[in-house]
Amino acid sequence: MxxxxxxxxxxxxxxxxxxxxxxxxxDFINSDPIKFAHRFKNPQDIEVAGFIASTLAMGNRKIILLSNEHLFDLIGDKPYEFILEFDPFWYEKALNNFVHFAYRNIEGKDLLVIFYLLKQALRKYGSLKNLFLKYYDEKQPTIKQALSGFVKEIFSFDPPPKFNGIPESVKGLIPDPEKNSACKRLNMFLRWMVRKDSVDLGLWEEVDKSKLIxxxxxxxxxxxxxxxxxxxxxxxxxxxxxxxxxxxxxxxxxxxxxxxxxxxxxxxxxxxx
Structure with missing residues (x-):
């Protein structure tokens, strides 16, 4: 064509x-997963909500939005605090039910692992921005190196109790660009965080938007x-x-x-x- x-x-x-x-x-916001990041005012809440919403941005858009609505009903109005205090045992049953009101290719156990990894990342770095900036080098032509380091660091943390390592399904949801994945959802999250206009939020001012993919x-x-x-x-x-x-x-x-x-x-x- x-x-x-x-x-x-x-x-x-x-x-x-x-x-x-x-x-x-x-007008674009309400029909896009970015709307979940726009619900919050606190920068820490915005970036956590953005990361979660972008991670679920797979498949039909109507189902993506509906699935996020269900998940954010569970998360509540303080996503950052929810992740910091996340107890995998407490939420295991609720997240196991996620597959029944979302879609088959993202299951509750995947979210449980992601939330637990995010908890450790936030406790160590305070924010996802701080973790990303650890690997960001303004001399690099794109954010590829920083994004790869960001992903590798997330997977360096411990899996939840009862898990024997990080499931491959989770690695598929947070892919490494060094493996030549297009990393659509991660690049979308970075667009939300770095660009600033009437739609994108522009919280990560330290990152040059010309380096986005x-x-x-x-x-x-x-x-x-x-x-x-x-x-x-x-x-x-x-x-x-x-x-x-x-x-x-x-x-x-x-x-x-x-x-x-x-x-x-x-x-x-x-x-x-």
Missing amino acids: KLQIPREFKNLKDYLDWLFKKYNTP IPLDTHVSKISRALGLTQRKTDSWKTAEEITFNLKKFDPSDPVKYDFAIFGLGVELKEQN
């Missing part, structure tokens, strides 16, 4: 800039190929990098802002078919 740029636009940059303005509005989901992947932003046939970290580097030609300081444009166009075209 190849998309033609509408005649009223001189080039692809003009078209993407128009799409960005169209979709990057506060686009969250590569089905819509972004398909539309990017149709627009000639990548020649790669499979979705991977290298594919996400190639798309991002091509988007830098249009905005070197903020290439990932076009995530809104490409994703929004993908959703719109899908609804038309």
Whole structure:
């Protein structure tokens, strides 16, 4: 599939800039998992809520939002405190039931492990930002090295009692870019935390937004190929990098802002078919 740029636009940059303005509005928030991060005012609550909501951003969007609603009913109005005080034994039964009101590919035991690992990370570093900044080097061209260190550190902590190591299913939910995973959900979380506008929250001011990598989901992947932003046939970290580097030609300081444009166009075209 190849998309033609509408005649009223001189080039692809003009078209993407128009799409960005169209979709990057506060109206976007309520139909996206980012809305769960927007519920909170405390920065520590925001980043914990954002990490959890982005981790569950897999599959159908309506189910993603519904599953997060159920989970945040359990978490309550203080996510940071919930994680700091998380007792895997106390919540084991409640989280085991998660699979019945969410979806099959993320189970309660996966969340139990993630929450327990996050608890240890927050107790050691105080915030997820502090953990990420430990590995962040502004001299690096992208956040790949920092993200890989962030993931490895999370998995260096102990699994919950009764678990013999970290399940592979959990490692699939928090992938390492060094293994060439596109890391869609982690890159989306970083977009929320680093960029700042009417949608993204911009809490991590120490991180340069020009180093972010686009969250590569089905819509972004398909539309990017149709627009000639990548020649790669499979979705991977290298594919996400190639798309991002091509988007830098249009905005070197903020290439990932076009995530809104490409994703929004993908959703719109899908609804038309």
